[in-house]
Amino acid sequence: MVEYVTAEEMRALEANADYYGVSYGTLMENAGRKVAEVLRALYGCKRVLVVCGKGNNGGDGFVAARYLAMSGCHVSVILLGRASDVKKGPAVENLFKLRMAKVDVMEIEAPEMLTRESFEACEIIIDAILGTGSYGVARGLAARAINLINNSPAIKVSVDTPSGFDARTGQCPLCVKPDLVVTFHAMKKGLERYNTEVVDIGIPEKAMTHAGPGDLLLIKSRGDFEHKGQSGRVLVIGGGPYIGAPALTAMAALRTGADIVTVASPRRAADIIASYSPNLITYPLSDRNKITGADVDLLTEQISRHDVIVMGMGAGHDPETLRALGEIMKLCDRVVLDADALQPEMPLKGIVTPHRGEFRRISGIDVAGDGQEEAREFSRSKNLVTLLKGRTDVITDGQRVKLNSTGSPGMTVGGTGDVLAGITGALYSVNPAFEAATAAAFISGAAGEMAFREKGYGLLATDVVHCIPYVMKEFRQQQG
Numbered sequence: 311m312v313e314y315v316t317a318e319e320m321r322a323l324e325a326n327a328d329y330y331g332v333s334y335g336t337l338m339e340n341a342g343r344k345v346a347e348v349l350r351a352l353y354g355c356k357r358v359l360v361v362c363g364k365g366n367n368g369g370d371g372f373v374a375a376r377y378l379a380m381s382g383c384h385v386s387v388i389l390l391g392r393a394s395d396v397k398k399g400p401a402v403e404n405l406f407k408l409r410m411a412k413v414d415v416m417e418i419e420a421p422e423m424l425t426r427e428s429f430e431a432c433e434i435i436i437d438a439i440l441g442t443g444s445y446g447v448a449r450g451l452a453a454r455a456i457n458l459i460n461n462s463p464a465i466k467v468s469v470d471t472p473s474g475f476d477a478r479t480g481q482c483p484l485c486v487k488p489d490l491v492v493t494f495h496a497m498k499k500g501l502e503r504y505n506t507e508v509v510d511i512g513i514p515e516k517a518m519t520h521a522g523p524g525d526l527l528l529i530k531s532r533g534d535f536e537h538k539g540q541s542g543r544v545l546v547i548g549g550g551p552y553i554g555a556p557a558l559t560a561m562a563a564l565r566t567g568a569d570i571v572t573v574a575s576p577r578r579a580a581d582i583i584a585s586y587s588p589n590l591i592t593y594p595l596s597d598r599n600k601i602t603g604a605d606v607d608l609l610t611e612q613i614s615r616h617d618v619i620v621m622g623m624g625a626g627h628d629p630e631t632l633r634a635l636g637e638i639m640k641l642c643d644r645v646v647l648d649a650d651a652l653q654p655e656m657p658l659k660g661i662v663t664p665h666r667g668e669f670r671r672i673s674g675i676d677v678a679g680d681g682q683e684e685a686r687e688f689s690r691s692k693n694l695v696t697l698l699k700g701r702t703d704v705i706t707d708g709q710r711v712k713l714n715s716t717g718s719p720g721m722t723v724g725g726t727g728d729v730l731a732g733i734t735g736a737l738y739s740v741n742p743a744f745e746a747a748t749a750a751a752f753i754s755g756a757a758g759e760m761a762f763r764e765k766g767y768g769l770l771a772t773d774v775v776h777c778i779p780y781v782m783k784e785f786r787q788q789q790g
């Protein structure tokens with residue numbers, strides 16, 4: 311079965327590869343070298359013209375040109391722009407390396423410099439103008455070059471995608487018509503219509519199996535929206551015998567980017583939480599000490615005014631409370647269930663975030679190994695997403711499985727599970743469940759690592775909450 315990846319998924323894989331030790335530069339070196347190897351194997355060493363864009367696709371072209379030149383081929387390079395326009399990072403480095411290898415690079419500063427002759431004195435043209443970063447119809451110098459390439463009698467080899475190909479739509483209004491496409495790592499939708507070779511460029515297994523910064527690229531959070539409330543409205547239903555748990559969940563949801571977080575708790579807990587932080591809106595329930603059946607109707611309106619409901623933390627095991635939680639769950643669409651809401655008789659749905667003991671309680675299964683198969687089967691049978699917490703977390707929707715190994719020994723302190731539930735709820739309010747749970751596990755663990763670096767074993771769950779925005783900012787900044 312052909313496995314496809316989207317442009318966004320490739321960007322996420324690249325970011326995870328970099329995080330797991332295979333840098334962008336190494337990926338580009340591997341990509342360009344593979345293009346040169348495939349081309350030499352198929353066509354031998356002909357006169358080659360490499361046409362490069364300003365982005366990383368062009369960077370691959372610089373690397374391919376260097377390898378072909380070093381193996382004795384006659385290579386010339388056209389850059390559609392000035393050297394100073396080339397994307398910072400591995401592309402610029404490889405333009406420098408290419409020039410150090412004494413390969414001539416012609417910088418095109420004006421369209422009239424691109425003439426039919428430029429594309430005729432060669433037998434092979436490598437099209438490294440646009441790759442997965444292309445959007446919309448090819449324009450400017452790229453459009454002119456595409457037309458001239460297509461009018462040339464030379465063999466055309468496209469790097470990653472034919473330039474002008476929109477990897478989001480698979481459409482190609484104005485595209486290079488290649489004899490061969492050498493695409494990286496996996497097929498892209500729409501490339502089936504070309505003679506395409508998929509080459510491995512060394513993306514490590516862990517970049518695919520484990521959560522990483524790339525998974526933050528696949529989700530939206532505050533900053534991706536304009537108006538208040540668009541970044542998600544989370545209702546936390548919990549508290550009673552315990553008061554801190556729902557407060558930790560709520561603060562974590564705010565720190566992750568939810569716009570509005572309301573805590574619905576029994577009256578005593580609600581009063582204390584309201585005094586704990588002015589950032590939190592509290593909604594006192596009917597009884598002073600525990601969640602009861604009277605709260606089911608009381609909460610109907612609140613539930614309709616929020617995108618996600620995070621339930622269970624600190625609610626206790628009183629039979630009336632558990633019955634009430636089960637009834638409330640039936641009113642919810644998107645829900646994150648944690649702690650006391652994780653009972654076998656409950657109508658479990660949405661995202662469940664059990665540790666192994668809670669997983670045993672809801673599934674009857676004692677997880678032996680890493681829990682992947684057990685969690686996947688449970689998610690499949692219940693049609694929900696399981697985030698099974700452990701030294702390595704397992705996130706699954708019954709089909710896909712992702713592992714998360716961020717986290718620190720200090721996170722055994724009480725409350726970190728409440729924090730994870732809050733992060734999960736905030737992300738689930740504006741993202742699909744599986745992507746939200748994967749990113750939440752990564753963020754929670756990375757925030758725990760940051761807190762551990764600062765506080766060692768003395769870290770508290772509130773320290774983890776404090777680190778959430780720093781972690782999110784750090785990883786999103788790295789992606790540019």
Ligand SMILES: NC(=O)C1=CN([C@@H]2O[C@H](COP(=O)(O)OP(=O)(O)OC[C@H]3O[C@@H](n4cnc5c(N)ncnc54)[C@H](O)[C@@H]3O)[C@@H](O)[C@H]2O)[C@H](O)CC1
Pocket residue numbers: 320321323324337338341363364365366367368369370397439440441442443444445446447448449450452453469470471494495511
């Ligand atoms: N996926 C991997 O593991 C690797 C991918 N590599 C290569 O990187 C490109 C993607 O690079 P990126 O910099 O994101 O974008 P592009 O180079 O494709 O293009 C960006 C460049 O082009 C301009 N632009 C965008 N759309 C258009 C348009 N319609 N018309 C004209 N110009 C356009 C934009 O302004 C930028 O300047 C991927 O395909 C791989 O080839 C890594 O190098 C190796 C690992």
Ligand SMILES: [K+]
Pocket residue numbers: 367437438439440441468469470471472473
């Ligand atoms: K290309």
